[in-house]
Amino acid sequence: MTSLMSEKVQLVGIIDPDANTAGTLTTGWVSMAAFEELLAIVLAGDLGVNATIDAKLQQAQDSSGTGAKDVTGKAITQMTQAGTDKSNKQAQINVRAEELDRTNSFTHVRLSMTTAVATSDSGAVLLGMCPRYAPGTPATSVIETIK
Numbered sequence: 220m221t222s223l224m225s226e227k228v229q230l231v232g233i234i235d236p237d238a239n240t241a242g243t244l245t246t247g248w249v250s251m252a253a254f255e256e257l258l259a260i261v262l263a264g265d266l267g268v269n270a271t272i273d274a275k276l277q278q279a280q281d282s283s284g285t286g287a288k289d290v291t292g293k294a295i296t297q298m299t300q301a302g303t304d305k306s307n308k309q310a311q312i313n314v315r316a317e318e319l320d321r322t323n324s325f326t327h328v329r330l331s332m333t334t335a336v337a338t339s340d341s342g343a344v345l346l347g348m349c350p351r352y353a354p355g356t357p358a359t360s361v362i363e364t365i366k
Contacts, residue, residue: 236342267337
């Protein structure tokens, strides 16, 4: 039997699409022991007046977030409504396991998305790519996979 795409790519974290007020939302921590790479996809819907959205990947030493810090170079260019009209746009962030601070035992990654100034429609997904032990395990919020 050939493998299914849903076995090669797993939804491992989500920031539910919603009209998000100013503040920061994050996915849960994902162990890079399970995947070779992660892909974060940030989804901006209609942004409020002068609203901004920032997103970045953070790393930690365990699933509790011990020692949490940003992954170097893994942040999007700020999406803004004022001037550049970034409503209804998307951004992607890739990270490989070897890009983490492995010298200091950083093993987990999460996506952090900050909405500022005005309530804005937004959401994000974090995908685990190339599971080290196939098939990978999706986020607990995944209620069905059709094969």
